[in-house]
Amino acid sequence: MSSHKINLKQPKGRELLGGDLLAQCLHQLGVRVAFGLHGGHLDAFLMGCVDVGIELIDTRHETVAVQAAEGYAKVSGKTGCCFVTANSGFCNALPGLATAFADRSPLFCITSSPPLRDAETNALQGFHDQTIIAKPLTKFCHRITNVGEIPRIVSLAWRTAGTGTPGPTLVDFPIDVLFTPVDNERIAWGGATAPLSAVPGPAPGAVKEVLEMLRKAERPVVIVGTGAGKAVAEIEALVDNIGIPVFHSPKYSTKFKHTHPSHAGSAMTLALLPALGSPQPDLVLLLGARTGFLLGGRSGAIIPTTEACKVIQVDIDGTEIGRSEHVALGVVSDTQLFVSSLVAELGKSSEKFRIPEPWTRTVLGLKSWKAPHNESEPKIDEKNGHLHPYHAMKNLYQHLPSDSIVCIDGGEAGGWAMQLLPEARASLSMVCTGYLGFLGNGWGYSLGAAVADRETGSDRLVLNIQGDGSAGFHIAELDTYKKFGLRILTVIVNNSVWGMSKAGQEILYGHLTKERPAAILNPSTRYDIIAQGFAMPGLIVDATAQPSDSSDEDRAKTVLNAIGTAVDEILQSKGPGLIDENQIVV
Numbered sequence: 001m002s003s004h005k006i007n008l009k010q011p012k013g014r015e016l017l018g019g020d021l022l023a024q025c026l027h028q029l030g031v032r033v034a035f036g037l038h039g040g041h042l043d044a045f046l047m048g049c050v051d052v053g054i055e056l057i058d059t060r061h062e063t064v065a066v067q068a069a070e071g072y073a074k075v076s077g078k079t080g081c082c083f084v085t086a087n088s089g090f091c092n093a094l095p096g097l098a099t100a101f102a103d104r105s106p107l108f109c110i111t112s113s114p115p116l117r118d119a120e121t122n123a124l125q126g127f128h129d130q131t132i133i134a135k136p137l138t139k140f141c142h143r144i145t146n147v148g149e150i151p152r153i154v155s156l157a158w159r160t161a162g163t164g165t166p167g168p169t170l171v172d173f174p175i176d177v178l179f180t181p182v183d184n185e186r187i188a189w190g191g192a193t194a195p196l197s198a199v200p201g202p203a204p205g206a207v208k209e210v211l212e213m214l215r216k217a218e219r220p221v222v223i224v225g226t227g228a229g230k231a232v233a234e235i236e237a238l239v240d241n242i243g244i245p246v247f248h249s250p251k252y253s254t255k256f257k258h259t260h261p262s263h264a265g266s267a268m269t270l271a272l273l274p275a276l277g278s279p280q281p282d283l284v285l286l287l288g289a290r291t292g293f294l295l296g297g298r299s300g301a302i303i304p305t306t307e308a309c310k311v312i313q314v315d316i317d318g319t320e321i322g323r324s325e326h327v328a329l330g331v332v333s334d335t336q337l338f339v340s341s342l343v344a345e346l347g348k349s350s351e352k353f354r355i356p357e358p359w360t361r362t363v364l365g366l367k368s369w370k371a372p373h374n375e376s377e378p379k380i381d382e383k384n385g386h387l388h389p390y391h392a393m394k395n396l397y398q399h400l401p402s403d404s405i406v407c408i409d410g411g412e413a414g415g416w417a418m419q420l421l422p423e424a425r426a427s428l429s430m431v432c433t434g435y436l437g438f439l440g441n442g443w444g445y446s447l448g449a450a451v452a453d454r455e456t457g458s459d460r461l462v463l464n465i466q467g468d469g470s471a472g473f474h475i476a477e478l479d480t481y482k483k484f485g486l487r488i489l490t491v492i493v494n495n496s497v498w499g500m501s502k503a504g505q506e507i508l509y510g511h512l513t514k515e516r517p518a519a520i521l522n523p524s525t526r527y528d529i530i531a532q533g534f535a536m537p538g539l540i541v542d543a544t545a546q547p548s549d550s551s552d553e554d555r556a557k558t559v560l561n562a563i564g565t566a567v568d569e570i571l572q573s574k575g576p577g578l579i580d581e582n583q584i585v586v
Helices: 018-028 042-053 062-076 090-102 130-137 147-162 202-218 234-242 266-271 336-347 357-364 371-375 389-398 414-421 441-455 475-483 498-508 528-533 552-573
Strands: 034-038 055-058 081-082 107-112 140-143 168-174 220-224 247-250 263-266 283-287 309-313 330-333 403-407 429-433 462-467 490-491 538-542 578-584
Touching: 018 042, 018 147, 018 168, 034 062, 034 441, 042 055, 042 081, 042 107, 055 062, 062 081, 062 090, 062 107, 062 429, 062 441, 090 107, 090 168, 090 429, 107 147, 107 309, 140 147, 140 336, 147 168, 147 403, 147 462, 202 283, 202 330, 202 336, 220 234, 234 336, 247 266, 247 490, 263 266, 283 336, 357 389, 389 414, 389 552, 389 578, 403 414, 403 441, 414 462, 414 490, 414 498, 429 441, 441 462, 441 475, 441 490, 475 528, 490 552, 528 538, 528 578, 538 552, 552 578
Parallel strands: 034 055, 034 081, 081 107, 107 168, 140 168, 220 247, 220 283, 247 263, 283 309, 309 330, 403 429, 403 462, 462 490, 490 578, 538 578
Antiparallel strands: none
């Protein structure tokens, strides 16, 4: 058999069907796990996965399946794979496609549809043309109408997802195509067995220009984003050469080690410089980091917009370069190749240099800065006995194992979690709400992160931080965590309100009314009991349950110790668990 064909395996006791061909193509492309929800339309494919050894992680909702594939991609560096059934499942998957498209996450989504002959007959799970609906939310989508075309189209969709600007792709396999016997002589193989394409590198002149700009800068910083996820070793080599501080986008920290001397933490802290009486950077090197609200928008607070600061933007997507503000130099390149070329150019240069030590000392100290008003505020609110979220989150982080993976969801809860992230000493962190501000994503991201980490043989804890608002979207995924024995700790920061909604209404209407429409949650909800219903440890830490005759200091000490004890108890269980941090300050 010629090398461009897959050596197809014949299933035992039955014909080789389109679903088998799809599964074997995906296995050839490197897929070993797929996330999804069952539908009878997909059975030929699902049985094919069992035969070739693709693990199927079935979730309780299709949105989570797609977002788990996205979380898997973020942690593994591979393209994620997911499956959803025809129309009803597909429609539930749309939020996942929307977030993956906005956040440039590579994933391949499989769906199905009624038999081709039943078009326009009001067939069950028919009606919508799925490819038309998916088109604006994907890089590529297609409906396969001939079983022999499966390898060609699947390999095209797979490569499209991970090549150039990453993003989701979707292919619709009608049920009759998946259940059609395969004629080996009529298969269009396309690029199913071809090696991955070489990625574009930087122009040599641009690399030299960047090096010269770095040499002349007095206050340079690097900001890395999702696009730098595979360039960690090269970035370490760069900073070891010149000592430049490395910040990360709040959305994604990369695996640049928090213990590295040049690890500066979240780029959000750069906004502190003017308030602390320090100058802003005079050069910002963006490596796979998009500008936008997560990096301060056009405010200049994080990335200065004055002529005194030069911005160099390196991105695989040329349309992102200079999207918001002027850049001094744009480089369209794979980030890993760019940084590798920059390090090589440094090695050839006879003029060695280091970033000025007073500057690096200043900016590296930002991640240790803590707002005095937060540090000094009472841990227990004297008016209602509620626990302050700053101290609750700080204490939680301090009890985590070092090098955990932190997935941050929620609105105000997420804000506290981001602010205190250095306390967690995380190996990787993600703000799951992304560019769409999509609450509830953390359930799927945490699932995908845990599965990806498990593939490496690691046993790191995944922390799934939820507000009590975001928690309600997909809390049934606790069942999935338990079913697959994943080491995911879910912590719900619970104040019985939609925090951002209530705060916004207070700012705009607080002087007029005490009404907070559509901003209040049920204070009687017991998330710990929900977790117990899914057969996992569910614990509650309630500040108001402490004896009223105790001093505030004693009550604070007791409740914060209880958080640590709860974390330790769940860690000892070696599986998933949930902590309800109840009665946080409103």
